[in-house]
Amino acid sequence: MFLQRTIIISVIISILLLNLFNSVKAEEKLFVIRQKGKIGYINSSGKIVIKPQFVMGSDFSEDLAKVKVNNKIGYIDKTGKFAIKPQFDKGDDFSEGLAVIVLLTKFGYIDKKGNMAIIPKFDYAGSFYEGLAIVNVKGKFGYINKAGDFVIEPEFDMIGPFSDGLARMVKDNKHGYIDKTGKIIIKPQFPMASDFSEGLACIMSGDKCGYIDKTGKTIIKPQYPMASDFSEGLAGVKSGDKYGFIDKSGKLAIKPQFDFASNFSEGLAGVKSGDKYGFVDKSGKVVIKPQFNESGMFSEGIARVKSGDKYGFIDKSGNLIIKPEFDFANWNFPDGLALVIKGKKMAYIDKTGKYIWKEE
Numbered sequence: 043m044f045l046q047r048t049i050i051i052s053v054i055i056s057i058l059l060l061n062l063f064n065s066v067k068a069e070e071k072l073f074v075i076r077q078k079g080k081i082g083y084i085n086s087s088g089k090i091v092i093k094p095q096f097v098m099g100s101d102f103s104e105d106l107a108k109v110k111v112n113n114k115i116g117y118i119d120k121t122g123k124f125a126i127k128p129q130f131d132k133g134d135d136f137s138e139g140l141a142v143i144v145l146l147t148k149f150g151y152i153d154k155k156g157n158m159a160i161i162p163k164f165d166y167a168g169s170f171y172e173g174l175a176i177v178n179v180k181g182k183f184g185y186i187n188k189a190g191d192f193v194i195e196p197e198f199d200m201i202g203p204f205s206d207g208l209a210r211m212v213k214d215n216k217h218g219y220i221d222k223t224g225k226i227i228i229k230p231q232f233p234m235a236s237d238f239s240e241g242l243a244c245i246m247s248g249d250k251c252g253y254i255d256k257t258g259k260t261i262i263k264p265q266y267p268m269a270s271d272f273s274e275g276l277a278g279v280k281s282g283d284k285y286g287f288i289d290k291s292g293k294l295a296i297k298p299q300f301d302f303a304s305n306f307s308e309g310l311a312g313v314k315s316g317d318k319y320g321f322v323d324k325s326g327k328v329v330i331k332p333q334f335n336e337s338g339m340f341s342e343g344i345a346r347v348k349s350g351d352k353y354g355f356i357d358k359s360g361n362l363i364i365k366p367e368f369d370f371a372n373w374n375f376p377d378g379l380a381l382v383i384k385g386k387k388m389a390y391i392d393k394t395g396k397y398i399w400k401e402e
Contacts, residue, residue, distance in 0.1 A: 092122035103135035126156035160190035194224035206238035228258035262292035273305035296326035312337035330360035364395035
């Protein structure tokens with residue numbers, strides 16, 4: 043009896059450990075690599091987890107990655123095993139349990155088992171977001187749900203993703219906005235418009251840019267030849283031939299004085315003076331003097347910059363934490379690593395600049 047109980051306990055422990063291992067495996071972040079022209083995957087330590095063998099491969103999304111074999115698209119799990127065998131002409135990443143695929147020029151959707159969830163019948167189809175996906179039928183755009191039913195009939199010349207509860211659409215060359223039922227909230231009337239950001243959308247009237255709220259009310263009258271979306275409460279605008287920043291009331295927060303200005307991120311915005319880029323804070327104070335050929339957005343306290351023709355990274359004080367030596371560098375460090383290219387060879391580095399993996 044004791045021996046039998048011991049065996050049962052051992053089996054239970056083994057099952058629990060196996061489940062724990064599988065759970066850890068599923069949560070492990072894998073990164074795409076290229077070796078001798080083939081695509082494989084490493085973990086965050088630089089260890090090859092899936093050997094390079096594919097013609098093409100994407101990042102993992104919802105624990106599956108799109109790969110190409112013999113000119114067909116399939117999907118692998120994090121062990122490298124095919125979860126869905128290669129059979130599609132084209133395919134997209136999984137989003138909300140479904141992935142767009144293409145068969146004989148028509149777009150449809152599959153589930154994670156490879157079952158056809160929505161048969162290919164669309165001329166274009168986008169990924170699902172918040173239960174809805176953009177599709178095109180005979181040149182007109184609408185939205186479907188996960189059953190493949192139209193929630194918003196295809197009647198628009200263009201339609202965008204939902205942002206702040208509204209989607210930008212185009213009808214008869216005019217931009218307007220609809221809600222998730224397809225009801226027109228702001229009638230098509232603008233020659234150009236952006237998605238809503240922080241409750242406001244940049245629109246164009248005539249040849250000037252201004253801002254409206256979600257009811258269509260003009261909050262900041264069209265007066266700028268160029269304007270960007272709001273980010274962290276401020277938006278870059280062009281007045282005359284210089285760029286500055288306004289707040290949501292339309293008041294100038296930073297007077298126009300720069301040759302270009304990007305959005306704020308983590309309290310700093312890239313600005314251009316002459317032919318060099320630096321960074322200002324929300325008071326307009328120059329925190330990092332213009333000295334770079336390009337500047338990126340800050341993420342986790344780090345920003346990509348270009349010096350000469352090489353990319354590196356700085357901190358919020360402007361200190362070079364990774365010297366410019368790369369021909370290409372990803373703008374941030376998703377999951378702790380950044381993809382870089384040096385001399386046509388790809389590699390991954392960590393936030394200290396240490397190489398985690400290099401292409402041979």
